[in-house]
Amino acid sequence: MIAPEYALRDGNRIPALGLGTYGLNDEAGVDAVLAAIDDGYRLLDTAYNYGNEQVIGDAVARTDVDRSDLIITTKLPGRHHGYDETLQSFEESRRRLGVEWIDLYLIHWPNPSVDKYVESWRAMISLREKGLARSIGVSNFTEQMLTRLGDETGLLPVVNQVELHPYFPQGELRAFHDEHGIRTESWSPLGKRSALLEEPVITELAARHGVTPAQLVLRWHVELETIPIPKSADAVRRRSNLDVFGFELAPEEVEAISALERGRLWGADPNTHEEM
Numbered sequence: 001m002i003a004p005e006y007a008l009r010d011g012n013r014i015p016a017l018g019l020g021t022y023g024l025n026d027e028a029g030v031d032a033v034l035a036a037i038d039d040g041y042r043l044l045d046t047a048y049n050y051g052n053e054q055v056i057g058d059a060v061a062r063t064d065v066d067r068s069d070l071i072i073t074t075k076l077p078g079r080h081h082g083y084d085e086t087l088q089s090f091e092e093s094r095r096r097l098g099v100e101w102i103d104l105y106l107i108h109w110p111n112p113s114v115d116k117y118v119e120s121w122r123a124m125i126s127l128r129e130k131g132l133a134r135s136i137g138v139s140n141f142t143e144q145m146l147t148r149l150g151d152e153t154g155l156l157p158v159v160n161q162v163e164l165h166p167y168f169p170q171g172e173l174r175a176f177h178d179e180h181g182i183r184t185e186s187w188s189p190l191g192k193r194s195a196l197l198e199e200p201v202i203t204e205l206a207a208r209h210g211v212t213p214a215q216l217v218l219r220w221h222v223e224l225e226t227i228p229i230p231k232s233a234d235a236v237r238r239r240s241n242l243d244v245f246g247f248e249l250a251p252e253e254v255e256a257i258s259a260l261e262r263g264r265l266w267g268a269d270p271n272t273h274e275e276m
């Protein structure tokens, strides 16, 4: 199963679903990422701070799938904000991944109290101009922060990766993204170890469609046209998480799932959260 793709505003393409890799480490992590690529995952999400870029790089080096068919995402950590620091951090990530280019490079968190994300963004624009980062984006940015990037540099990110699941559907931010050609990626798309997958509306709709609760939630993301990046260390769950393109949800089913809205699960508000 290979996920369909969306076009990004910069002319590049991105799969409609990817693999989260936080917690996939060591040799077991390499095996998991390699098996995921074999099973059809083409979008891989890591970060400097996950400490597993080399794990992703090893899997990419070992697979038979063409490098140009893979979309590798990594992220700039908070402690490396600033123009020169960003260029240096990017080189470290690229070296650990063992790749010529990074497909999607994101600012992991805005850390507004440090107030250097615009400088980092300028460095990322230069990386894109050199072809070292094919697409550039951000993560955990608010509408105000995105607007500031656009106002001060003339270039908006093509992706904003944010917390997004049925408990926190991010309706207003998604509408802003859609208006400005920013693609939404969903982190913790399954609600990471919360009770989401046991919610009656989820289990009942899953039974109606003959799918698992996780497949139902992932299909909800697809209906919203956000890109979920579920993480699983288990091969069977990874395969079923990718297998969500053979059924559809009716608009009222999407609404019923979105009605679970109650807010962020982990309290990580981009206006105050400081990421090192």
Ligand SMILES: NC(=O)C1=CN([C@@H]2O[C@H](COP(=O)(O)OP(=O)(O)OC[C@H]3O[C@@H](n4cnc5c(N)ncnc54)[C@H](OP(=O)(O)O)[C@@H]3O)[C@@H](O)[C@H]2O)C=CC1
Pocket (backbone or CB within 6 Å): 019, 020, 021, 022, 023, 045, 046, 108, 139, 140, 161, 162, 186, 187, 188, 189, 190, 191, 192, 193, 197, 212, 214, 215, 229, 230, 231, 232, 233, 234, 237, 238, 240, 241
């Ligand atoms: N930009 C950012 O700030 C952030 C980015 N991320 C990214 O998003 C990715 C995904 O988010 P994450 O927080 O891991 O949470 P997810 O919502 O992807 O949930 C992962 C959890 O769900 C379990 N799981 C996976 N598939 C299934 C299934 N089919 N049925 C039941 N349980 C399942 C996993 O267990 P098991 O492994 O045992 O299957 C794991 O415990 C991360 O790996 C990372 O790449 C995450 C947080 C913040």
Ligand SMILES: O=C(O)C(=O)[C@@H](O)[C@H](O)C(=O)CO
Pocket (backbone or CB within 6 Å): 022, 047, 049, 109, 268, 274, 275, 276
């Ligand atoms: O991206 C992730 O998976 C995270 O957990 C982030 O929240 C990030 O690594 C962080 O904020 C650590 O403090």
